[in-house]
Amino acid sequence: xxxxxxxxxxxxxxxxxxxxxxxxxxxxxxxxxxxxxxxxxxxxxxxxxxxxxxxxxxxxxxxxxxxxxxxxxxxxxxxxxxxxxxxxxxxxxxxxxxxxxxxxxxx
Numbered sequence: 001x002x003x004x005x006x007x008x009x010x011x012x013x014x015x016x017x018x019x020x021x022x023x024x025x026x027x028x029x030x031x032x033x034x035x036x037x038x039x040x041x042x043x044x045x046x047x048x049x050x051x052x053x054x055x056x057x058x059x060x061x062x063x064x065x066x067x068x069x070x071x072x073x074x075x076x077x078x079x080x081x082x083x084x085x086x087x088x089x090x091x092x093x094x095x096x097x098x099x100x101x102x103x104x105x106x107x
Contacts, residue, residue: 001080007073008048013064022046028063029056 019025022038022045029036034056036044043049044056057068064070 002076002078005075005077006048007075009071009073010045010060013066013070014045017064019064025060025063029059032059032062034059 014020014024022042025041025045026036026038029041036056057071060071061067
């Protein structure tokens with residue numbers, strides 16, 4: 001069974017345009033009538049959005065002189081090849097951290 005994975009490349013596109021701080025997007029978006037808070041812009045840059053307003057996407061593309069395919073990459077990943085690559089074919093992965101004991105220093 002195949003799964004679609006998306007890769008959000010906003011940070012990379014910004015860097016290729018010489019924009020390295022999330023706050024660098026505030027004014028270009030405001031000029032395109034998109035008013036987002038610093039926190040919203042930070043989340044937009046730092047995390048892959050689950051939902052994205054088309055007006056925001058269009059403003060980002062215009063401000064960064066790019067296309068939606070520059071910002072969003074979609075690829076089909078086979079789940080069978082993925083489990084073979086990890087060597088756990090069919091076995092669920094244990095994602096819990098290892099148990100650690102913290103001890104007081106001996107005086």
